Amino acid sequence: MKVIPPFLILALSSTFNLGQLAAQGGKGGIFSGRVEAVDGNNITVHHRRESKTFKIDDKTRIAYVSFLDADKEIKAGFFMRAQVDGKGRCGQLWVTLPIPEEKLNPSADMLAMTPKELFEMADSSGDGEVSYVEYATAIYRSPKHGPIGFGKSDRDKSGTLNLKEFESRLKGIK
Incomplete structure (x- = not known):
């Protein structure tokens, strides 16, 4: 069994910590x-x-x-x-794209809606698909997590969510 010299462990540890500090601070x-x-x-x-x-x-x-x-x-x-x-x-x-500034406040009616009803409500353009801006305006807004979650749910990579993808995305919201 090889023994790693303590100074090497310290040097590697210090390098990692400095890199971490640079990235965070x-x-x-x-x-x-x-x-x-x-x-x-x-x-x-x-x-x-x-x-x-x-x-x-x-x-x-x-x-x-x-x-x-x-x-x-x-x-x-x-x-x-x-x-x-x-x-x-x-x-x-x-x-x-820009998202309206008003706060999202789900109503009691929204909480009782089926995924299909929420989909139709969010689809403000009426084209049968929900874009990220429509989704972020009506359902869930998070600049940090929203775009990534939306992109993962867009299985067909169309840039929008169809009803099946939308239902899947709703399950991922906590």
């Missing part, structure tokens, strides 16, 4: 909120009552959630969730 982490400004590759987002700026580059994976016919670009007012490293670079970015 510096510019890194998960940022979610409303986009305040876009300046070239620099994006500023309103995250937890603070402005946070990070960079995107050609390695950044960008998911435009439920954009359908909208131009796939990032603009002020859009919502996003970004995974940012300790150097301020974004590895993964989820972007959604």
Whole structure:
């Protein structure tokens, strides 16, 4: 059995902890909120009552959630969730179109509705499918978790939820 020298364990542990601190205390982490400004590759987002700026580059994976016919670009007012490293670079970015500001308050009637009735209520365009903006406006709004959960529920990758996908998504809301 090989014995690992204590100084090597300490060095590896210190390196890991410094990287973790840089990601948490510096510019890194998960940022979610409303986009305040876009300046070239620099994006500023309103995250937890603070402005946070990070960079995107050609390695950044960008998911435009439920954009359908909208131009796939990032603009002020859009919502996003970004995974940012300790150097301020974004590895993964989820972007959604603007969502109305009013609070979601489920009524007693909504709590008694069937999934099909909720689907019809959420489908404000009447096209038989629920986009992310419709979903976030009527059912569940979370800049941090919403786009990812919505994308996972969109099994056919159409950018919208059909009734079956919508029912599945409702089960995932806690």
